[in-house]
Amino acid sequence: MVGDVAVIIYYDQRAKYSIHALTAAIDPLKNVDVYLVEKKSGFLEFARNISGKYRKCIIGLSIQTIMLADDPYLDFIIKLNKHKGKCISIAGGPHPSGDPIGTVKSLGFDYAFIGESEKTIQDFVYAVINGDDLLNVKGLFTIVDDKPVYTGKQKPIRLDDYPPFPYWRPLFNPIEISRGCPYGCKYCQVSYMHGFFMRHRSIDNIVEYTGCMVEKNIRDIRFISPDSLAYGLKTMSREPRLDLIEELLSRLYKKYVERKGARIFYGSFPSEVRPEHLTRDAARILRKYVANKNIILGAQTGSDRLLKLIGRKHSIEDVYNAVENAVKYGFIPNVDYIIGLPGETRDDLYETIRSIKKLVSMGARIHLHVFLPLPGSPYAWMPPGKVPSWVRKELMKLIGAGKAYGQWIHQEKLALKIDMLRRRGIIMPRIKAGSMQRPVSTHLHYSVPP
Incomplete structure (x- = not known):
């Protein structure tokens, strides 16, 4: 017996949270079977x-940019798209959202999903089942006759x-309790992938x-959020909704x-x-309920100068107070x-080292990172962090003393x-001579050709 549609997803542990969310969106659909395949071989x-x-x-992958630095994984993707047969190949996640052109042109996928994909994947699967025009599905990017096509924001x-x-x-x-971020830090993909207005799962739903x-x-029980103390907020605010946070935590407790x-x-x-x-009240409430x-x-x-430049919208004094x-x-x-x-200048780095030492003296541990130029962020075209x-030398001293850690060397x-x-x-390839992909995918203006 021949079924309607098979959706075959590469179950990569590095992207399993996204894969779980999409599987939860597809599984309830009629006439669709979802297969999660854990190994590249076979x-x-x-x-x-x-x-x-x-x-x-349909073959689907969820991709983060750093995963493409894994040569065997990159080879797997390119081979997959060359030999996929009658299957339609799709890719979603932070990388396709930030680099839809590269996802289609260079990696070989038929469609890149831009932004959150729960609704888009449902619409896409139904369009495949019914034989409808896939370009009527919002949230897709593809290339048709060497022309970029973006079907519009979902x-x-x-x-x-x-x-x-x-x-x-x-x-x-x-459990993902919040999505979106109003701050738009220039090094980060979150606001540009999920929007500048926060949305929250209701307390009843979380419970x-x-x-x-x-x-x-x-x-x-753990949670996913760009800022767990922003639960209940929609836009920027220095005042957390402690009433909602305490209601959530107390009910769970x-x-x-x-x-x-x-x-x-x-x-x-x-x-x-x-x-x-x-704040002090926020810390007090957390202490009542959490195990961490x-x-x-x-x-x-x-550096306050650099904090302002990258769009953080808080000061180093805020960090001292929080610690x-x-x-x-x-x-x-x-x-x-x-x-x-x-x-970042030498003076900024001096300020950073000075602040790190002060925080360590206050009882903090430092989690070190190096800047990654991520597609989909305003800093997508910037030089790699060094x-x-x-x-x-300063960082190695802190690590040796047990005061700092992280994958910064990697x-x-x-x-x-x-x-x-x-x-x-x-x-982020050039799609034609002289062109350059815009770094913020949510601002794409490609449209469906008439």
């Missing part, structure tokens, strides 16, 4: 075998309308899906911590906290710093690899 053979049992076949979804994971499989991950996890004996022995992790990985939101000892704070640099509040209530603040940001030798190599992929035309 993927093409599996796809060929499965595609023969269905009228239509309407933002309500998080409550989509499960955070396919619990029926059962596959689980931290419900936490129950799905606890029923499967998952006792450590009473229902699942007291009765089921669960633990709540909030303000730690995989989310962070903006420093101006970690660490709180992740984003500082990024110790003081965290320590007062028994948390260990882990403070993110990025070295090698565009426009750590000067004198800064490297990220410095990643930044160079991303730059090399740009120069090779794998990332």
Whole structure:
């Protein structure tokens, strides 16, 4: 018996949260079977075998830019798209959203999905089933007759309308409670992929899906958010909605911590906290309910000049205050710093090292990063981040003392690899002589040709 549509997804552990969300959106559709394939070896053979049992076949990948620095993975993608047979190949995630041209032209995908994709993938699958024109589906980019085609922006979804994971499989991950970011930091993809207005999953919905996890004996409950203390906010504000945050945490605590022995992790990985939101009252509320000892704070640099330049919209004094509040209530603040940001001067680096030493003396640990020029961010075309030798010596002293950690040395190599992929035309290629892709994908103005 021949089925309607098979959707075959490469189940890459590096992108599993996104894959879970998309699987949860596709699984309920009629006449569609979803296959998650974990290994690259044998993927093409599996796809060929499965595609023969269905009228239509879709191969899907979720891609982050740093994944393309993995040579075997890049080779796998290019080979996959050359030998995919009758299957339609699609790619979504941060990289296709920021570099749709490279995703189609260089990597060989038929369509790049721009922005969040739950609604887009549902519309796309239905269009494939019904034989409709795929260019009527919002949120797609492709190339037709050597011309770029962007079908228009998909309407933002309500998080409550989509499960955070396919619990029926059962596959689980931290619950995404907020999406979007109003700050638009120039090095970051989030605002440009998910929008400048925050959307939030309702408290009832969060409590419900936490129950799905606890029923499967998952006792450590974590959350995904660009800023967990911005829950309930829609736009920029220095005043967190502590009433909503406490309502959320208290309901989870009473229902699942007291009765089921669960633990709540909030303000730690995989989310962070903006420093101006970690007020004394916020720290006090967190201490009442959460199990995490660490709180992740984003500082990024110790220079107020550079903070303003990159669009952070807070000061280094805000970071000092947040660390003081965290320590007062028994948390260990882990403070993110990025070295090698565009426009960073020697004076900025002196300010950064000075601020790091002060934070360490206050009880913080420093999480070190190196700037990566990510497609989809305003800094997509900037040079790769580099750590000067004198800064490297200072950082190594901190690491040796157990006061700093991170993958910054590896990220410095990643930044160079991303730059090399740009120069090779794998990332953000010119679509025709003299043209240059705009870095912010949400501002694409390509339209469907008449």
